Amino acid sequence: MTHSDTDQTRAPARRNFVQQLDLDLRLLGMIGAFAILCIGFDLLTGGRFLTPRNIFNLTIQTVSVAIMATGMVFVIVTRNIDLSVGALLATCSAVMAMTQTQWLPNIFGLELGNPLIPWITIAFGLFVGALIGSFHGWLVGYLTIPAFIVTLGGLLVWRNVGWYLTSGKTIGPLDPTFMKFGGINGTLGETGSWILGLIAVAAALYALYSARRNKQKHGFTVKPLWAEGVLAGLTAAVILGFVATLNAYEIPTRKLKRMFEARGEVMPEGFTQAYGIPISVLVLIFVAIAMTVLARRTRLGRYIFATGGNPDAAELSGINTRWLTVKIFALMGTLCALSAVVASARLANHSNDIGTLDELRVIAAAVIGGTALSGGVGTIYGAILGALIMQSLQSGMAMVGVDAPLQNIVVGAVLVLAVLIDIQYRKRAGAAK
């Protein structure tokens, strides 16, 4: 014991460049894989993959799965699984579609186009999602039915509750304000995006600064100043680069003309306008930040990871693991409802098959993102990056012109391969210690 301890105190001298930056090696690996994927597809498609237009589309296609994947991280970390997320999304979507087009106008007498409709609809949808999620959590936590079974049943039940509610019909068009959450129908515009980007940079820099100050206050060793500088520069560059890319995607002239005509104006010659950050992406960013704070800085997050690491220890430490399970599934249900808002708004209507197979995409995103099915390990940013990788792979292959069956074969193989690499990486990392 003494021997290994003295080794440990000598170790810092041997730290290399990357370690000094204190970055997550696993994260770097994923970003590297993602970059190779993007560049590869860009070469194969002759430069059509990494265009502002395609990046814009990729981000809005990823949002729905990514939102649910953040919740799936907590579910899997506590050694559970949720197979019902796609079906739950469909039920929430059906409930919201019916609320805004039928129930509110016909039963409560709110006229179509009433400004309250989208907000009441979203609030009710989130409530329904949370309620169904809590019910799952209660079955798993208090009645101790395995989550696999509860949510496998849920997959069948909720897919068809959605069908039943709408009598199998496609419901649309949805409320115009509601549809702004879908992506291309609702964006911040150029100026708004830049303002938001600058606020984000300021917030990130402040977070880095206050973390450093807090560490110094307790007398811990902190990173060298140059490392903080590099990190701050990288963060700012990524945020502003992202904004610049989305701002580079301009609204097609024909569409702009129509927008002006709709307002009864004539478009000035040479007028251009960019889309900027989609509201749905903003929702995802908000969810990501909230979930990360929840995971790292709250007791609830602590208890989730502790329970995943050792359920008995958590119980003996006075953590109510049953109630915790209810909370986690309620959160998952709420996020499914939020995804339902984004997904149905993007399609501009509710259809029966919305969210089909999403449970597999969501689980795959979380797992590719480094969430271990054995519990206790997982990150929110990993899951989002996992969702992005899955979506890039799928749309990249579609652009290249890979046959549909081959696309799914590749995605399936990549999932298994990613987990294999992860297992090998963990073994190495464990051995290094």
Added chain:
Amino acid sequence: MTSTKRTNGGTPLVEMRDMCIAFGGVHAVDHVSVDLYPGEVVGLLGHNGAGKSTLIKMLSGAYQADSGEILINGEKADIQNPRDARSYNIETIYQTLALADNLDAASNLFLGRELVTPLGFVDEDAMEAESRKIMARLNPNFQKFAEPVSALSGGQRQSVAIARAVYFDARILIMDEPTAALGPHETQMVSELIQQLKAEGIGIFLISHDIHDVLELCDRASVMKNGKLVGTVDVDDVTDDDLLSMIILGKKPGEAAA
């Protein structure tokens, strides 16, 4: 067989009276009574499955007794779960250590009792600073504060489990086989710690298989067999053979002679 502490008067720190618990018809603990005074170490001896751990888990809140009552400082205590036990300043070091392997030392030390900032967020830096302070006292060699505890050695993991029990001003400490997985050096460390805690007036229940440990560290020993209490003796009054015959034959020294 009168302990000096008992003749000095005062109420016992813990009194467990007539405790019973059964699992599916098996009487794991059958009408057992034990007590513990401040600054005293009571050993609990017995075979595997004699009911030592089960008895003590009723005190630490992990199990709920079927019948019997627990008195803390002479007052009836209601212990339904581990949280209740902690509110009576009862801390437990489990045989399995009960650590979340994926979390670091500080997170384990404060699990269920995290330090928070005024805004209600978990204050990681403050918890690490406190952990460094307590570890400096218990195990000055301990340096691995950033790694998950799965990367620690058996002795280091034990230090984390002990630190968790000691940090929160335990008045009653339960140690379930604290030295079972340790080398000689770490066993020595635990012995010294027990002496130190005893001197601070903390009462300790020590569950052990090792008769020599018990003879060395304990003031009294309670022996259990098949869920029943064989008897409680002052260790100064008995030899290791006496204890062995209590464990194996279930007979008190006086009975054996008769």
